[in-house]
Amino acid sequence: MDRLDAMQVLLAVVDAGSLSAGSRKLNAPLPSVSRKVADLERHLGTQLLIRTSRNVQLTDAGRDYVDAARQIVAQLKEAELRASGEYEVPRGELTVTMPLAFGQQIALPLAFEFMRDHPEITLNIFSVDRVVHLVEEHVDIAIRLGTLTDSSLYAIKVGEFRLVTCASPAYLARKGYPAGPEDLAGHDAAVFGAIEDTSWIYERDGHKVRGAPKVRIRDSSNPGAVAAAVHGIGISRAPSYLVQDELRSGALVTVLDDYDHRTFPVNLVYARQGLLPLKVRAFLDWMTPRLRRALRGLETASEPQRQ
Structure with missing residues (x-):
């Protein structure tokens, strides 16, 4: 039995969630995958997986073994990278995940510049509005918005953003400026998100204040709601x-600036297992100052525009 191969098969099954999903991930026959896991259990003299018709679950022994196997495979990969010279010149495939709209507006243009400066690196961009598990989904770096919850990851804070309440000058000339969140009840809104999200929460002097405009148009995406605001449909918050x-x-101007002051962090996040590959370090070192400059520019753009 090739124990290293069996370890990699076991990790694929655990990460995929079932034997059949693991076989698809490995592009290997299901009986072969099942046999290798069974051979490994027989060699160890203990059960690693609890198999059901739909998924697999780790036993206590399996959990300990999988943790050790991940370290062994990571160390082997690190040795291969050193031998191939990846720690001497930034090269190879780099997988980066980022929120969709943030990527389109801020991060992707910078990533394209990074590629021009690093011709031996291939970028795999994973744009998705959910939290991606870096280790299980084989992602090198994530751009995360908001408060971080996984303390096992390394993070570099690159800046902040805030929510901005805004409308077109034509709309405000027609409907007037809201003096406070309570005044939103007399305004139309272009919003995004679920149907139940019908009000906006603001803060001033430590107190929460609710604003409930009349929803004129709802879009499943933030950019769609912003476009509606530009066309004078109503006020938007983005x-x-x-x-x-x-x-x-000047297509949009801000309102309620005294209430829209809460900021949200932006971080570059990565999982460190052994020596950090040079391609990862190169991306972090290159992107960090540029993201910081781009995010500092947001404050200038979102300064009050009252007329």
Whole structure:
């Protein structure tokens, strides 16, 4: 039995969630995958997986073994990278995940510049609005918005953004400026998200204040709601990175700035297992100062635009 191969098969099954999913992930026959896991259990003299018709679960022994196997495989990969010279010149495939709208507006243009400066690195961009498990989904780096919850990851804070309440000058000339969140009851809104999200929460002097505008249009995406606001449909509330161009051009102006002051962090996040590959270090070192400059520019764009 090739124990290293059996370890990798076991990890694939655990990460995929079932024997059949693991076989698809490995592009290997299901009987072969099942036999290798069974051979490993027989060699160890203990059960590693509890098999059901739909998934697999780790036993206590299996959990300990999988943790050790991950370290062994990671160390082997690190040795291979050293031998191939990846620790001498940034090269190879680098997988980065980021929120969809933030990527389109801020991170992707910078990533394209990074590729021009690092011709031997291939980028796999995973744009998705959910938290991606870096180790299980084989992702090198994540751009995360908001408060971090996984303390096992390394994080580099690159800046902040805030929510901005804004509308077109034409709309405000027609409907007037809201003086406070309570005044939103007399305004139309272009919103995004679930149907039950019908009000916005603000803060001032440590107190929460609710604003409930009349929803005129709802879009499943933030950019769609912003576009509706530009066309004068109503007031919108969006992340500052999403409306920076519209604010600079005057297509939108901000309102309720005294209430929209809470900020949210932006971090570059990565999992460190052994020596950090040079391609990962190169991306972090290159992207960190540029993201910081881009995010500092958001504050200039979202300064009050009252007329």
